[in-house]
Amino acid sequence: xxxxxxxxxxxxxxxxxxxxxxxxxxxxxxxxxxxxxxxxxxxxxxxxxxxxxxxxxxxxxxxxxxxxxxxxxxxxxxxxxxxxxxxxxxxxxxxxxxxxxxxxxxxxxxxxxxxxxxxxxxxxxxxxxxxxxxxxxxxxxxxxxxxxxxxxxxxxxxxxxxxxxxxxxxxxxxxxxxxxxxxxxxxxxxxxxxxxxxxxxxxxxxxxxxxxxxxxxxxxxxxxxxxxxxxxxxxxxxxxxxxxxxxxxx
Amino acid sequence: xxxxxxxxxxxxxxxxxxxxxxxxxxxxxxxxxxxxxxxxxxxxxxxxxxxxxxxxxxxxxxxxxxxxxxxxxxxxxxxxxxxxxxxxxxxxxxxxxxxxxxxxxxxxxxxxxxxxxxxxxxxxxxxxxxxxxxxxxxxxxxxxxxxxxxxxxxxxxxxxxxxxxxxxxxxxxxxxxxxxxxxxxxxxxxxxxxxxxxxxxxxxxxxxxxxxxxxxxxxxxxxxxxxxxxxxxxxxxxxxxxxxxxxxxxxxxxxxxxxxxxxxxxxxxxxxxxxxxxxxxxxxxxxxxxxxxxxxxxxxxxxxxxxxxxxxxxxxxxxxxxxxxxxxxxxxxxxxxxxxxxxxxxxxxxxxxxxxxxxxxxxxx
Numbered sequence: 001x002x003x004x005x006x007x008x009x010x011x012x013x014x015x016x017x018x019x020x021x022x023x024x025x026x027x028x029x030x031x032x033x034x035x036x037x038x039x040x041x042x043x044x045x046x047x048x049x050x051x052x053x054x055x056x057x058x059x060x061x062x063x064x065x066x067x068x069x070x071x072x073x074x075x076x077x078x079x080x081x082x083x084x085x086x087x088x089x090x091x092x093x094x095x096x097x098x099x100x101x102x103x104x105x106x107x108x109x110x111x112x113x114x115x116x117x118x119x120x121x122x123x124x125x126x127x128x129x130x131x132x133x134x135x136x137x138x139x140x141x142x143x144x145x146x147x148x149x150x151x152x153x154x155x156x157x158x159x160x161x162x163x164x165x166x167x168x169x170x171x172x173x174x175x176x177x178x179x180x181x182x183x184x185x186x187x188x189x190x191x192x193x194x195x196x197x198x199x200x201x202x203x204x205x206x207x208x209x210x211x212x213x214x215x216x217x218x219x220x221x222x223x224x225x226x227x228x229x230x231x232x233x234x235x236x237x238x239x240x241x242x243x244x245x246x247x248x249x250x
Numbered sequence: 251x252x253x254x255x256x257x258x259x260x261x262x263x264x265x266x267x268x269x270x271x272x273x274x275x276x277x278x279x280x281x282x283x284x285x286x287x288x289x290x291x292x293x294x295x296x297x298x299x300x301x302x303x304x305x306x307x308x309x310x311x312x313x314x315x316x317x318x319x320x321x322x323x324x325x326x327x328x329x330x331x332x333x334x335x336x337x338x339x340x341x342x343x344x345x346x347x348x349x350x351x352x353x354x355x356x357x358x359x360x361x362x363x364x365x366x367x368x369x370x371x372x373x374x375x376x377x378x379x380x381x382x383x384x385x386x387x388x389x390x391x392x393x394x395x396x397x398x399x400x401x402x403x404x405x406x407x408x409x410x411x412x413x414x415x416x417x418x419x420x421x422x423x424x425x426x427x428x429x430x431x432x433x434x435x436x437x438x439x440x441x442x443x444x445x446x447x448x449x450x451x452x453x454x455x456x457x458x459x460x461x462x463x464x465x466x467x468x469x470x471x472x473x474x475x476x477x478x479x480x481x482x483x484x485x486x487x488x489x490x491x492x493x494x495x496x497x498x499x500x501x502x503x504x505x506x507x508x509x510x511x512x513x514x515x516x517x518x519x520x521x522x523x524x525x526x527x528x529x530x531x532x533x534x535x536x537x538x539x540x541x542x543x544x545x546x547x548x549x550x551x552x553x554x555x556x557x558x559x560x561x562x563x564x565x566x567x568x569x570x571x572x573x574x575x576x577x578x579x580x581x582x583x584x585x586x587x588x589x590x591x592x593x594x595x596x597x598x599x600x601x602x603x604x605x606x607x608x609x610x611x612x613x614x615x
Contacts, residue, residue, distance in 0.1 A: 056515075056516055058515060084517065084518035085518040087516070093509050095509035095512060099532050109518060112519060112523050113518040113523070141611065157517070161518065
């Protein structure tokens with residue numbers, strides 16, 4: 001993949017991972033430049049979540065090299081924490097902290113990790129709540145919000161750390177259909193502002209709109225990568241064709 | 251009734267009327283089936299048969315004043331015995347002329363507990379207040395700095411029970427939390443030590459631990475070094491309760507979804523921050539009922555220190571019964587002690603319910 005958009009923000013070189021004897025990631029190579037948007041898709045169990053979770057070390061790779069924002073990911077806790085400060089992540093299950101209010105969820109990491117003064121953290125938090133269009137929910141607890149609202153809070157929570165990179169791990173898969181759009185809208189806006197993004201998603205409409213590069217994974221391998229135009233109209237691999245025909249059938 | 255949503259009228263039905271009033275309640279709760287009606291009648295008869303004799307014993311036939319035990323044996327309770335021995339039961343063998351110190355100690359304890367009752371008070375100030383309170387209590391009990399010294403062997407009665415229980419909880423709880431975290435640690439050595447400790451302590455009765463602390467420990471110490479008997483018993487209680495609390499806390503830790511830890515990690519929180527800010531607050535809130543259960547049982551278990559010759563509330567009452575002038579008032583003494591223990595335990599149980607309500611705010615919709 002080209003680095004035409006700018007310096008490489010994420011580099012995976014010959015990354016392998018096993019769960020016991022099961023080879024989940026096989027020789028993954030991926031370069032994501034600054035401002036680039038990569039959408040990863042593939043059948044369930046193909047290793048796409050595992051791959052994205054390796055980027056901020058929620059999963060450990062066993063072979064190969066991962067460099068994120070210029071920092072190499074090793075067992076060194078300092079490096080891991082440094083990378084996590086620069087990489088935001090949005091999960092399928094939102095994973096908001098249910099014992100804290102929305103505002104507290106947003107302020108937690110800036111205050112404790114970035115050591116921002118509370119006042120500044122609150123201003124940032126309120127700014128991003130406005131951005132994800134739920135400024136009036138600041139004092140509520142996550143359990144009082146709808147799924148779509150919770151996921152938007154989760155995005156805002158990541159953004160409050162002012163990350164260089166955002167990772168999305170199936171951000172809309174746990175949402176009711178009528179709430180998917182409100183989350184995707186926020187993600188499209190973010191993409192348009194030049195955020196470097198890696199998204200695991202099956203929202204092909206979203207992929208067509210924002211992706212610079214599509215990556216198709218199957219059985220732990222990157223089977224195909226191409227700009228969305230070529231990927232959707234002219235997939236090369238049989239496996240990609242089969243997958244696309246299944247998810248685009250209706 | 252109609253409600254307009256998206257311009258489409260929707261019919262909204264009122265919920266069915268609930269039966270109300272005393273008769274409605276009786277019917278719904280006590281006489282809702284033949285079997286339950288029979289049970290209700292039987293239970294009513296049983297209560298009716300039991301209550302009057304108890305009232306007669308405790309109040310009507312009770313003797314409130316008597317010069318000595320011999321004059322106090324009648325059909326009812328002899329509360330004169332409690333009146334006579336009240337001082338001794340509450341304060342035990344502590345020097346009589348220094349009794350005011352124990353009264354102040356109990357007052358400080360109650361104040362400290364009251365301050366901890368409001369969730370809003372929780373914070374650094376409360377911790378400092380508790381530290382000052384506990385220091386003041388030890389100064390008042392032990393003396394020094396202008397007060398006559400009282401050796402710990404004379405500490406007894408209610409102040410001793412409260413010290414053993416409160417200090418026990420204050421130290422056993424963090425110890426238990428550390429053990430629970432250690433048991434889930436990724437470091438094999440830490441995990442092995444914590445598992446070994448918990449399993450060892452849980453497998454032994456508290457009496458054994460108290461005996462070991464009191465009789466065996468001095469054998470292992472170098473000659474000339476002695477640890478106060480009360481301190482040994484207190485440490486035994488802390489070590490024992492810690493193991494139980496650890497398993498309760500571990501239950502809470504296991505109930506935290508993995509996603510919570512992952513979200514905290516992904517935000518860059520360190521292990522300590524994650525544990526303190528995300529994991530423990532949720533885990534502990536979940537296990538309030540078993541925690542308080544454990545605290546209640548710990549409070550009552552402090553009475554076992556009698557076997558290493560410490561005279562807590564129960565010990566002082568037992569001792570009061572040995573007075574040859576006042577013999578045979580076991581029931582009165584036990585009822586009186588039971589009421590005191592019960593009041594504390596009831597308070598703890600109410601307190602835990604308040605905490606649960608407080609911590610479950612986030613789950614309300």
